[in-house]
Amino acid sequence: MKRRTRRRKNPGAYRERSYRRLHQAGLVASEVRLMETDLHILATAPVEDRALVVVTEVRRQLEEYIAENPVFLESLVPLPMDGDAPPPVRDMLRAAAIAGVGPMAAVAGVIAEAVGVALLRQGLDEVIVENGGDLFVGRNRKCRIGIYAGESVLSGRVGLLLQPGQMPCGVCTSSGSVGHSLSMGAADAVVVRAASTPLADAAATRLGNEVSPRPESIDRALAVARTIEGIAGVVIVSGDRLGAWGDVELVRL
DSSP: OOOOBOOOSOHHHHHHOGGGGSOOTTOEEEEEEETTEEEEEEESSOOHHHHHHHHHHHHHHHHHHHHHOTHHHHOSSOOOOOTTSOHHHHHHHHHHHHHTSOGGGGHHHHHHHHHHHHHHHTTOSOEEEEETTEEEEEOSSOEEEEOOOTTOTTTTTEEEEEOGGGOSEEEEEEOSSSSSBOOOSOOSEEEEEESSHHHHHHHHHHHHHTOOSSTHHHHHHHHHHTTSTTEEEEEEEETTEEEEEESOOEEEO
C-alpha cells in the first residue's frame, strides 16, 4: 500500500526528517514503523505498543480493500462512496470527494487520526501524531506548529498557533519541492487545518496542485480553499511569498 509518488530533487534530506528533533515540551517521543508507515508520536507517556496495534489494524483494512478494489490505490480523482467499506476507507473516500482528489491523498491523515483518537480514548491527556508531515494534534494547551517549506526563505521561520478549543484537529502539509508524495504543483508548503485529519490531508494535496511558479497562483489556490467545505484555514508558502486564509493564527518562530 503506497501513496502515488514521483521523484524529488533531494529525497535523502526528506527521509532524514530533521524537524522531528523539534519536540513539544513535556511530551514523550515514540517512533512507530510498519512497512511504508513511519510515525513520530509525542504523548504524555510512551505509546509504541499501543500505537502499533492501531496501525496494524488500519493497514490491514486498507490493504484488504485495495486487494479487492485496486482502483482505490491508483485513482487520482474521487471515487463513489462505498457503504460496505471499513471505516478508514470510508473516511478517505469522503475526504477525497470533498477535496476533489483521489482517495490515497488522505492515507497519511487517516492513519495519523486513527492512532491519535485511539490514544486519547485510552486516557492519554495529550497526543500529537506526525505521519510524513501530516499531523493529528490533540493538546489541552496552546500549541505552535512550525512550517517546514524546503528551500524557501520562510521555512522554519513561521508557524501556526493552535488554541485548545481548536483541538483535536488535523494540520496537514503538501509540497511540490519536499518529500515523496505526489503533488502536481510548485508550492514549498501548503498547510491545511481541519477538524478531520483525512480532509486536511486531501485538501492540502488539492490546493498544492493549484500553486504554480506564477505569483497569482497563490490567490487562485486560496480562492479554491474557500470552496472546500470543512477546512478551517490554509497557509501557502511558495519561494519568498506567503498567503493565508481562514481561521489561522501565524506566529514567528
